[in-house]
Amino acid sequence: QVQLVESGGGLVEAGGSLKLSCAASGSMFSINTMGWYRQAPGKQRELVATVTTGGTTSYTDSVKGRFTISSDNAKSTVNLQMNSLKPEDTAVYYCYARPLFKSGWGIDYWGKGTLVTVSS
Numbered sequence: 001q002v003q004l005v006e007s008g009g010g011l012v013e014a015g016g017s018l019k020l021s022c023a024a025s026g027s028m029f030s031i032n033t034m035g036w037y038r039q040a041p042g043k044q045r046e047l048v049a050t051v052t053t054g055g056t057t058s059y060t061d062s063v064k065g066r067f068t069i070s071s072d073n074a075k076s077t078v079n080l081q082m083n084s085l086k087p088e089d090t091a092v093y094y095c096y097a098r099p100l101f102k103s104g105w106g107i108d109y110w111g112k113g114t115l116v117t118v119s120s
Contacts, residue, residue, distance in 0.1 A: 002026040002109040004095045009114030012085055018116060020080040022095030032100035034071065034078045038091035038116075048093070049080060062088070085118045092116075 008020040020036065035050030049059045049069040057069050068081045078095065092113040099106035 002028060002031065002097055002099075004097060004109055004111035006093065006095045006111045006114040009093060009116045011117045011119065014085060014087055014118055014120050016085050016118075017081070017083045018085065020082065020093055020095075020114060020116070022078045022080075022111060024076045024078070024095075024097060028076055028097075030099040030101055030106065031097045033098040035069065035096060036078075036080050037094045037096060038089075039094070040088075040091040043091075046091075051078060082116070085116075087118045087120050090116060090118050 003025045005023045006020060008018060010018060012018055022034070033050055033052050036048040037045050038048050039045045047060060048063055049057065049067055051057045051069045051071050059067060066082065066084045069078065071078045082089065092115050094113045095111040097109045
């Protein structure tokens with residue numbers, strides 16, 4: 001099994017920066033994609049950024065140019081550098097990992113989340 005633990009959330013002022021980290025442990029050999037979702041109060045869960053084992057990254061339009069996703073240690077750790085934060089970025093941020101088997105996609109693993117609050 002895979003365990004994911006997020007860290008780095010907190011309270012920041014608009015225009016500030018935060019770096020979120022996700023530490024993965026367990027059987028990671030089947031993990032193909034890791035990334036971050038977020039969910040704001042009363043809002044639908046939103047995919048923020050992803051990175052694949054091949055190094056391909058993607059971002060939702062609202063964070064392009066401000067957020068950067070990266071990974072190291074053979075994809076066992078994934079980070080999200082968040083700059084120029086806006087109050088609209090306030091949400092619980094969840095790390096996820098998606099396995100890919102020969103038979104197809106597996107069920108995602110999720111961390112417990114870390115709260116990011118951006119004040120105006």
